[in-house]
Amino acid sequence: MNILFDKNLDNLPTSKDKLLEVIIKEITQHIEQNRLSKRGVEKKTRHDEYLIVSKIIDALYQGYYSIPQSWISLSLKAKHYSKKEYGYKNIKKVVDALKDKDFIKIKLGNEYAGKVTRIFPSDILVAKFKRIGFRWRYYPPDKKTEVILVKDKIKIDNKLKKVTVPTPNNKQVKQHRENLIKINNELAKHCIALDLDDKALSIIDKKLIENTKKKKKGKSWKKEIHHSLNFSNVTLKRIFSNNSLEIHGRFYHGWWQTVPKQYRPHITIDGYKTAEVDFSTIALKLLYAKEDIVVPDNRDLHDIGLEGSETYLKRARELVKKYTYAVINNEKSFYRLDKSELKELKLTHQQLQTKVNEHHKPIIKYFGTGIGVNLMYTDSVIAEDVMLSFLKQGIIVLPIHDSFIIRSGYQLSLEAQMKASFNKIVHATTNLKAKGPLLPEHFYLKPKTESGEVILNTNQLWELVQNNDSKFSIYNKYLSYWHKWNERQ
DSSP, rough: OOEEEEEEEGGGGOOOOHHHHHHHHHHHHHHHOOOOOOOTTEEEEEHHHHHHHHHHHHHHHHHHHBBOEEEEOOOOOOGGGTTTOHHHHHHHHHHHHHTTTTTTEEEBBTTTTEEEEEEEEEEEHHHHHHHHHHOOOOOOOOTTTTTTEEEEEEETTEEEEEEEEEOOSHHHHHHHHHHHHHHHHHHHTSSSOOOOOHHHHHHHHHHHHHHHHTTTTTTTTTHHHOOOOOOOOOOOOOOOOOTTTTTTEEEEEGGGGGGGGGGGGGGEEEEEEEEEEETTHHHHHOOOHHHHHOOOOOOTTTTSSSOOOOHHHHHHHHHHHHHHHHOOOOOOOSSOHHHHHOOOOOOOOHHHHHHHHHTTTGGGTTTTTTHHHHHHHHHHHHHHHHHHHHHHHTTOOOOOOOOEEEGGGGGGHHHHHHHHHHHHSSSSSOOOOEEEOGGGGTTOOOOOOETTTTTHHHHHHHHHHHHGGGGGGHHHHHHHHHHHHHOOO
């Protein structure tokens, strides 16, 4: 099977609905019938088996209906389950039952090679999933799952490895956790999807596979790879670094965060089109704010005085931005653009470095210090404030680190709140960039724009509200199941 993507069982949600109950019972009954002895089997053991079967079947369902499809990875090492609510023996028992019933295809892990076991639904299980179909489901946030994670780097076998360390139990963490639980409880109740026809979703599927194959050839492909899209992953975790609650702290795990940028204007919330608003040059703005320097709203901080055609200047800005953010984030100032990128820029590395340094003299002392993770903490505090402000109004906002997605009707309110939150946390002003929604047909044909805004005629505006085209069977059916659930609440 040529499937390139994995989803870790521990990171996937489990629904409490009964959609997969028939399949779950088939496995639990198989386990019961094949016990060597039913004597002494505690009620808790059967309950744990049921929970594990539910979790794995649900994960296989999500992996099958992800874009592109993905394996489910899980550990079959006993020590991995030493602190889990259900033990290794029960996990092994369930996996063996799935194999006995020919419900899964399996690739066993290799401890020596550092590979985990991966499973995928067999043709038998796929047929059962197809009869059920791809549905929106309510995944209540798991109260036992920690949403505030703290990472650190430790030496293992003379190599620095990133590990998760115990989350501190203090007032700050309790407040972060309480806030994020409120946000996640609301996110879980909404349908966040891509308003695209079946053909477009298929194209995205193929595109993500192609991009992954290309990037796997590079040395740093893991940093650049896009993940398989699982619409069920809507709740967030806040991740801190360097064993500190003042470093990093951004929000992760929402599926929309891994969508290639060009597809984000097709994201909908409960069937409504969305707009994305982002802070312009936020890292540089935060550094200037640290020096109490006011940056005029009309100053482009990535404009270092280059001259040329419109096409050249657009590409040059992208490369200058890439270089500048790299020297802000790196602890050493050794970063260089690729030779091909410098050729596009028509500058040597030394010329680029000199020009960037000259244009940012007041903050040059921060370059090469690794201050980027500290700035990420600041923008995460701003992000939290933005999300909580809208939560009070019953409105969800989808964070993408330094940008946010919201129903398009609330775009102006989002812009006002982002500026207010920035000023509240940083005590400075900022400017924003907004991108409006795109119609499904724009996936194939670039829409006409004027000053960066999408121009829609009257008929197209109506399509923003409703689309009954049969080509949208996947999206429309998925959304319809949310409407049915929402009506029952």
